[in-house]
Amino acid sequence: VAVETPTAYPTTDSGDYPFAVEGQPVAMANIVFHPDYDCQWQGVAGKVLDLQGKHLVGMLLRLTGTYNGRTIDMTTLSGGASKWYGDSGYEFVLGTKAIDSRSTLAVQVLDQSLRPLSDRVVFDTYSTCDKNLTLINFRQVR
Numbered sequence: 001v002a003v004e005t006p007t008a009y010p011t012t013d014s015g016d017y018p019f020a021v022e023g024q025p026v027a028m029a030n031i032v033f034h035p036d037y038d039c040q041w042q043g044v045a046g047k048v049l050d051l052q053g054k055h056l057v058g059m060l061l062r063l064t065g066t067y068n069g070r071t072i073d074m075t076t077l078s079g080g081a082s083k084w085y086g087d088s089g090y091e092f093v094l095g096t097k098a099i100d101s102r103s104t105l106a107v108q109v110l111d112q113s114l115r116p117l118s119d120r121v122v123f124d125t126y127s128t129c130d131k132n133l134t135l136i137n138f139r140q141v142r
Contacts, residue, residue, distance in 0.1 A: 019109045019118035022049070022139040027124070027131035033084040039129035042098045044107060045091035046137040048078040055079075055088035056140070060112060063092045065105035067125070072105060085135075094125065098132035101125045109138050 030041050048059045057079035064073050074092055081091035092107070106120040123134050 017109075017116060017118045018140055018142050019048070019138045020141045021118070021121045022137040025121065025123040026135045027126050028133050028135060029130045030133040031129075033133065039098060039132060040096050042094040042096075042125060042132045043092055044094065044105070044123065044125075044134045044136060045081060045085055045089065046107075046135050047086045047088045047090070048109060049088065049137070049139045051140045051142075053139070055086055057082075057088050059088070059117075059138075060110045060114075061090050061092075061107060061138075062110050062114075063105065063107050064120075065122075067094050067101055067105055068097075068099055075110075098127045098129065099125060100127045107136055 030037055030043065044063065048056045050056050059078040060075060061078060062075045066072060076090050076092060078088040078090045081089035084091065102124050103122050106122045108116055108120045109118040111117055118138055121136050123136060125134060126132065
């Protein structure tokens with residue numbers, strides 16, 4: 001019987017917050033998680049894990065910046081997209097058309113008083129169907 005060893009992902013930790021981004025944002029095709037959708041969709045999603053790598057449900061995530069000429073300020077809770085990304089999955093739908101944007105959006109973990117629990121993770125979006133979903137996972141580092 002093979003024993004599965006958890007994968008250790010590097011985190012980007014500024015040292016200021018108890019949560020850090022796990023690895024780097026990854027742009028991929030949305031159809032991996034949403035096979036019924038086509039290219040006319042764009043979003044950012046991921047999950048939030050604790051120190052042991054277990055899912056943390058109910059964590060507040062905030063997406064801010066500009067996208068396609070609009071000011072973006074959205075919040076959601078981890079666990080709201082568990083159907084696609086695991087028990088602590090979250091997702092923000094950006095629009096119905098994939099567009100390119102460079103460093104205009106950021107996602108962050110917050111506490112219930114809207115105080116930051118992680119650095120702002122700035123990311124790009126892409127106009128191609130193979131990169132219209134950006135995955136950003138967070139992990140507790142202390």
